[in-house]
Amino acid sequence: MKLARRLAEIQPSPTLALNARAKALAAAGKDVAGLSAGEPDFDTPEHVKEAAVQALREGFTKYTATAGIPELRGAIVKKLREENELDFAPEQVIVTNGGKHALYNCFQALLSDGDEVVMFAPYWVSYPEQVLLAGGRPVVVPTRVEEGFQPDPDLLAKALTPRTRAVIFNSPSNPTGAVLPKENLLELAAVMAVHPDVLVITDDIYEKLLYTGHRFTNIANLAPTLRSRTLVVNGMSKAYAMTGWRMGYAAGPKALIHGMQLVQDQATSNVNSITQRAALAALTGPQEPIQAMVKEFHQRRDLLHAGLTQIPGVRCARPEGAFYAFPDVSAWIGKSWKGKTLGSAHDVSERLLEDLLVAAVPGEPFGAPGHLRFSFAASRATLEKGLQRLRDFAAALT
Ligand SMILES: Cc1ncc(COP(=O)(O)O)c(C=O)c1O
Known part of the structure; x- marks a missing residue:
């Protein structure tokens, strides 16, 4: 069947594809060290689930306003003001x-044909x-591991053109x-300041x-x-371990939020009404579950980072946030594994999954060939197992 021309340019999500393969291997009884997931391995906090059950019991199961129920938009406004010191009116928020x-x-x-996003x-x-x-x-500005992936302001300035929209x-x-x-x-x-549009x-x-x-600063x-x-x-x-609920939001200029709402009106309408009530409970309820999760992620970060940096051929900046480590494994590329040359990070990731049952995402679709992404949203036992297999892999390369 002939499909739209614009699809020809689109890549499937490699993270979703890899996770699906890792899950299929695990379902087939294989002992996979799954380090590719982009989601917390924690459960959604109990009080959040309870709010969803309550919403169901009350019959809160109808369409809502596209941009979200007023209580939730209000809670987001409050969160942005109190935690982020940013002031938005409710109509500047969309769920x-x-x-x-x-x-x-x-x-x-925002975009018309040919408009650029850096x-x-x-x-x-x-x-x-x-x-x-x-x-x-898309206009891509490279950053370097040696500089902690900090963007160079001069490179940003050079990338901005009259077509840049964001x-x-x-x-x-x-x-x-x-x-x-x-x-x-x-x-x-300072660079953005001289590009007011x-x-x-x-x-x-x-x-x-x-x-x-x-403290978090944007x-x-x-x-x-x-x-x-x-x-x-x-x-x-990510913060509330609610990946499957599908709940996000944006806050910004009124005209843009209005435009986003028009798109959403004609595409999906409101976010699931039950999810919205659960999100309200997450934002307004106890925040301790996040602290417990972050504490555990911190320890796992240390474990994974220390383990990776001890493996020959691996260079890894210490992740200071999120739950990913992104080592440079370009020293492995060109080497031979079981008689076959590794031509790319993609090849490395394939061999790791197929031969050693380690799921890690290759760097190419992140715009970073020569890298692998490992998630530490996995148990310590899984991290240890993955690290041991990586050591074995590195030791067997010729
Ligand atoms: C950088 C970044 N932004 C946004 C998202 C969107 O997450 P969600 O759609 O689950 O809110 C993700 C998820 O992986 C992410 O990594």
């Missing part, structure tokens, strides 16, 4: 099917694909786990998963003059 959907709506509402590599896999789906052009910031980052220091954010904000997108989905000991916190043209994207998936 979406995950942070992914917030970004999708944004690009659909992103820093390594980037989250969906940024370029969503821009392409909206007829836009720049995406994502700290803590998927896939690197890097957290941009204030000084770097301030330098980048460019939207600042700050994808704060990993804001709670921080191991720096510092570019809008540091540069008040950028606030009126900043879109904050966030959601419940």
Whole structure:
């Protein structure tokens, strides 16, 4: 069947594909060390589930306003004010099917054919694909592991053209786990300041998963003059272990939020009514479950990072947030495994999965060839098992 031309440019999500393969192997009884997941291995907090049950019992099962129930939008406004020191009116907030959907709506509402969106590599896999789906052009600014993946402000300045409509910031980052220091954010904000028509997108989905000991800070916190043209994207998936519920949100300029709502009106309407009530409980209820999860992730981060850096051929920056380590394994590329040459990180990931039952995502779709992404949202036993297999793999390379 002939499909739309725009699909020709779109890549399937490699993370979803790899997870599906790892899950199929595990279902077939294989002892997989699954280190590819982009989701907490914790359960949704009990009081959040209880709110969903309550909503069902009350028959809260009808359509809601597309942009979300007023109580939830109000809770998001309060959260942004109290935790992030950012002021938004309720009509500047939209509730979406995950942070992914917030970004999708944004690009659909913002971009005309050929408009450019700047992103820093390594980037989250969906940024370029969503821009392409909206007829836009992703413009990639590289960052370097030696510089802690901090974007160079001069490179950002060079990437901005009259066609640029937005720049995406994502700290803590998927896939690197890097957290941009204030000084770097301030330098980048100074570049943005001289481009008043460019939207600042700050994808704060990993804001709670921080191991720096510092408070979370985004570019809008540091540069008040950028606030009126900043879109904050966030959601419940990572912080509240609610990936399957599909709940995210965005807050930003009224006209943009209105445009995003038009897109959502005609595409999906409201987020599941029960999920919205659960999200309300998550935002307004006890926050201790997050702290317990972050504490455990912190220890796992240490375990994985220490283990990876001891493996010959692996160079790995210490992740300061999120739950990913993103080592450079380019020293393995060109080497031989069981008589076959490894031509890319993709080849390495294939061999690790097929021969050693270790699931790790290759770096290419993150715009970072030569890297692998390991998730530490996995039990310590799984991390130890994965590390042992990686050591065996490295030792057997010739
Ligand atoms: C950087 C980043 N942004 C946004 C999302 C969207 O998550 P969700 O749609 O589950 O809210 C993800 C999920 O992996 C992510 O890694």
